[in-house]
Amino acid sequence: MAKRFQQLPGIDTLLQLMTAEINTWGRDAVVNNLRDLLVRLRAEIARGGTPDCAIESIRDNAIAALSALNVSSLMPVINLTGTVLHTNLGRAVLPQTALDAVMTVAGSPSNLEFDLESGRRGERDSHVESLICELTGAEAATVVNNNAAAVLLVLNTLAMGHEVPVSRGELVEIGGSFRIPEVMARAGCQLVEIGATNRTHLTDYRNAIGEKTALLMKVHTSNYRVEGFTHSVAEVELAALAAEYSLPLVVDMGSGNLVNFTALGLPREVTAAETLAQGADIITFSGDKLLGGPQAGLIAGRHDLIAAIRKNPLKRALRVDKMTLAALAETLKLYRDPDDLLKSLPTLRYLTRDEADIHAQGQRLLPLIKQTIGPSYTVTVERCLSQVGSGSLPVDLLPSSALQCRPASGHDESLRRLQQSLRDPPVPVVGRLHKGSLWLDLRCLEVKDEDALIGQLQHVAP
Ligand SMILES: *Cc1c(COP(=O)(O)O)cnc(C)c1O
Numbered sequence: 425m426a427k428r429f430q431q432l433p434g435i436d437t438l439l440q441l442m443t444a445e446i447n448t449w450g451r452d453a454v455v456n457n458l459r460d461l462l463v464r465l466r467a468e469i470a471r472g473g474t475p476d477c478a479i480e481s482i483r484d485n486a487i488a489a490l491s492a493l494n495v496s497s498l499m500p501v502i503n504l505t506g507t508v509l510h511t512n513l514g515r516a517v518l519p520q521t522a523l524d525a526v527m528t529v530a531g532s533p534s535n536l537e538f539d540l541e542s543g544r545r546g547e548r549d550s551h552v553e554s555l556i557c558e559l560t561g562a563e564a565a566t567v568v569n570n571n572a573a574a575v576l577l578v579l580n581t582l583a584m585g586h587e588v589p590v591s592r593g594e595l596v597e598i599g600g601s602f603r604i605p606e607v608m609a610r611a612g613c614q615l616v617e618i619g620a621t622n623r624t625h626l627t628d629y630r631n632a633i634g635e636k637t638a639l640l641m642k643v644h645t646s647n648y649r650v651e652g653f654t655h656s657v658a659e660v661e662l663a664a665l666a667a668e669y670s671l672p673l674v675v676d677m678g679s680g681n682l683v684n685f686t687a688l689g690l691p692r693e694v695t696a697a698e699t700l701a702q703g704a705d706i707i708t709f710s711g712d713k714l715l716g717g718p719q720a721g722l723i724a725g726r727h728d729l730i731a732a733i734r735k736n737p738l739k740r741a742l743r744v745d746k747m748t749l750a751a752l753a754e755t756l757k758l759y760r761d762p763d764d765l766l767k768s769l770p771t772l773r774y775l776t777r778d779e780a781d782i783h784a785q786g787q788r789l790l791p792l793i794k795q796t797i798g799p800s801y802t803v804t805v806e807r808c809l810s811q812v813g814s815g816s817l818p819v820d821l822l823p824s825s826a827l828q829c830r831p832a833s834g835h836d837e838s839l840r841r842l843q844q845s846l847r848d849p850p851v852p853v854v855g856r857l858h859k860g861s862l863w864l865d866l867r868c869l870e871v872k873d874e875d876a877l878i879g880q881l882q883h884v885a886p
Contacts, residue, residue, distance in 0.1 A: 428469045432462060433479045441483050449490050457486050502853045502877055506824060506865030508774045509813035513854065515712040515719065517770040518751055519758060522717065525750035536746045549734070551749050555756040559682050560696040560707070562724035566734050567711075567752065568742040572602045574708035574721030575676050579611035579641075581736045582672060582706075582729065586638030589616040591624035591657070593650055594643040598678075598815060604643055613638065623655040629665055639672045640665065642704075646678035646815030663703020672705040672729055679816040680709025680722055682759050688766065688776055691820035696724065705729060711748075713814045716771030717755030718748045774868050775812065775822065782866050783807070783825040789874070793827050793864070796881045797842060801829045810867040826865040834860070849883035851876065 438458050439446070446454050461482055468475045501513060509515045518526075529536075539546035549566045556565035568574050579588065588608060595617070597603040608615045614636070618628040629640060640662055659675060666673040681693045693714065699707050706729050711720030721742075723733060733739065744752075758768045766772055786805035794803050806828040809821035831838035843862055846853040855864045869877060 425469060425472070428474070428477065429466065431477050432465060432469075433477070433482065435459065435462070438479065438483060438486070441479065442486070445487060445490060449494070453490065453493075454486065457489050458482070461486055461489070500851050502851055502873075502880065503868045504826075504864040504866065505854055505856045506808065506810040506826065506863065506867055507813035507856075508771060508810065508868060509713055509816060511814050515814055516716045517774075518718060519716070519755060519769050521758070521768070522751035522754040525754045526747045529746045529750040534746055536749070548743065548746075548749060552753050552756060555753060556722060556724050559756060559759050560724050561700050562696075562707075563727040564730035565722065565724040566730055566739070567744050567749070568721045568723065568739065569744055570712075570719050571676070571678065571680075571708055571710040571721040572598070572607065573742040574723045575604075576607055576611050577721075577733060577736060577738055577742055578674055578706055578708055578723060579608060579613050580738055581733045582674070583611065583613035583638035585612060587614045587616045587632075587634070587636040588638055588641050589618045589629055589632035590641050590643065591619045591628070592617050592621050593619060593624055593654070593656055594645055596643050596645055596648075598646065604676075622650050622653055624657060625655060626657050626661050626665060629657060629662065633665075633669050633671070637669070637671060639674050641674045641676070643676045644678040659699060659702035659704055663705075666705070667703070672726070673703060674706045674708070675699050675704040677707050677709040679713035679715075679814065680707075680711070681714045683762050683765065688772065690775055691817050693817060700725065706733075710814070711752055711755075713816050714771065714812070715755065716769045718751040720744055720748055720752050773870065777824075777867055777870075779807075779823045779825065781871075785866050785869070785871065785874070786825045786827055789827060789866070789877070792878060792881060793829070796884050797829060797845075800832050800838060801842060802832060803827055803829050806863075808863060808865055810865055822867065824865055824867045826863040829855075829862040829864070830860065836860070845884050848885070849880040851880050853877065853880055853884075 435455065435458050439454065442454055465475050465477060503510060503513050505513070535546065537546045537548050552567055553565045556562060568577055590604065595604050605615050616632050618624060618632045642659060642662060659673070663673050677696065677699060679693065681695050683695065685691060685693045696707055696709060704725065706723060706725035708721060708723050709715070711717045711722060723730065755769070758765055766776055783805065790803060790805055797803065806826055808824055808826045810824040811821060829842060831842065839857065839860065839862055843855065843857060846855060855862045
């Protein structure tokens with residue numbers, strides 16, 4: 425054992441072999457790394473082990489450890505899950521103009537809160553407010569970190585210490601612990617549950633209104649649908665009731681849609697402008713769901729209410745940064761030209777891809793996938809259904825095609841191994857396990873991105 429300890433090279437000897445690494449990562453990082461390695465080798469020898477103490481292998485291990493440290497944890501992936509707005513995969517892919525705008529403002533000082541005309545302090549909302557108003561018909565608008573923050577801020581501003589009646593059919597949980605009742609409690613207001621899970625009537629709202637009522641609220645049931653013997657109160661009726669009692673009507677729309685979806689061949693989804701026209705005083709919606717922009721929560725509606733919301737000290741804690749504002753402004757600008765939207769906005773491009781094109785793409789990629797994953801799997805091109813995701817249009821599935829990979833052995837273990845090996849490349853490929861197969865739904869792989877996938881497949885060793 426004493427001999428083995430003696431065989432261990434000293435740090436200085438190792439450092440002489442690692443000048444290139446010292447140049448890349450800095451002397452401190454290399455020294456710390458080598459120390460760690462030597463401590464571990466000594467411990468192993470002390471335990472009676474016989475580790476490889478050759479100077480070259482210690483150097484190689486140090487280089488591997490240094491390279492691993494340098495890999496970013498957050499990285500791009502190829503989304504073949506078939507879910508277009510996948511929350512765990514970062515939701516909307518930003519349009520090019522938004523990416524460019526982020527780069528520009530991130531790398532330079534900007535007039536984020538500086539009025540170039542007066543030379544005085546400006547308002548960060550000003551960079552998007554008029555666009556939001558133009559596209560929704562709202563009098564005023566503001567933006568926060570996400571829609572959960574928007575709901576929290578609206579309730580806290582308009583209903584703290586007061587009551588808010590909400591239909592039992594709309595007490596939504598969005599996943600990742602956003603539940604309307606819990607958000608209401610944190611906003612400091614009292615939820616008054618009304619109606620039943622399947623049916624809520626206008627009289628339920630009317631009966632719930634009292635001295636302490638602050639506003640009426642409607643929540644879009646984003647990720648589920650109550651079917652069968654059901655009734656809910658439409659925005660128009662609720663708006664009339666709210667007006668009768670001089671209460672604001674707040675609508676949490678969830679996904680903020682700004683265009684006529686049926687005209688694009690997509691399932692119908694009410695727009696922000698329609699909801700405001702139906703009498704909502706305040707609407708809230710996400711920036712990175714159907715809108716296809718950055719993570720943000722948009723709040724639009726009556727001028728006096730938006731002014732109060734903006735004055736709430738919580739606004740400062742929930743505000744968005746310059747990169748988000750830059751990306752949001754560019755995304756919204758694209759909506760000024762709805763005819764070009766399908767070209768410019770990735771989310772809508774994915775959602776409206778032609779089923780036949782996706783199928784043809786599957787046929788094209790089939791031989792390559794077969795070759796990549798080897799003979800222990802059978803691969804075929806199969807029709808399947810994609811999801812919009814993020815609780816948008818939950819029951820409306822989009823016809824698509826996928827490469828369906830089945831293990832010849834029929835074993836779940838080999839299926840999991842395949843799934844894992846597709847996640848090995850520098851840009852991991854993420855599919856979906858379903859009914860004993862791995863499905864690679866091609867909806868979000870545009871033809872221009874095929875080469876990127878092919879490049880990554882070279883790194884797959886099943
Ligand atoms: C998605 C959603 C939210 C939360 O929005 P985030 O932008 O994810 O914070 C809130 N309410 C409804 C109805 C939703 O669909």
